Amino acid sequence: MKAKVILITDDDDDDRYFLKQAIERKMAKVLIIEARDGQEALQTLSEESTTKINLVLLDVNMPGMDGIEVLERIRNETPLQHIPAVMISTSDEPNLVSTAYAKGINSYIRKPNKISEYDQIAEAIKVCFLDTTPSF
Numbered sequence: 001m002k003a004k005v006i007l008i009t010d011d012d013d014d015d016r017y018f019l020k021q022a023i024e025r026k027m028a029k030v031l032i033i034e035a036r037d038g039q040e041a042l043q044t045l046s047e048e049s050t051t052k053i054n055l056v057l058l059d060v061n062m063p064g065m066d067g068i069e070v071l072e073r074i075r076n077e078t079p080l081q082h083i084p085a086v087m088i089s090t091s092d093e094p095n096l097v098s099t100a101y102a103k104g105i106n107s108y109i110r111k112p113n114k115i116s117e118y119d120q121i122a123e124a125i126k127v128c129f130l131d132t133t134p135s136f
Helices: 013-026 038-047 067-076 094-102 117-130
Strands: 004-009 030-035 055-058 085-089 107-110
Touching (some): 004 038, 004 117, 013 030, 030 038, 038 067, 067 085, 067 094, 094 107, 107 117
Parallel strands (some): 004 030, 004 055, 055 085, 085 107
């Protein structure tokens, strides 16, 4: 079985670290690729010729290109449209959440206040998106 590949896009080093650690605790075969902003995420998605990305995790508020803009680009690129995308943000403002779903996000999760809650997010991501997503 091939490793599942997840692209974590977040400008906060700590958030990327905690999410990565939680996912690695919950999944035996996983490869985490990190991007610090939206532009880096899109570059990574366009350059990944040997590795197929199974899931994209996006922060909303990032400098330059925000998570909503990245999501729009992903949904408008035919080779990328099928990739599930989950938004993880400190904001749960209703208009922002509605916009994310209207633009094609698969799930919207509020960032946890406690480090231990990252494990719950990782478990949900595993069950909802990776246990059923075929490896390419």
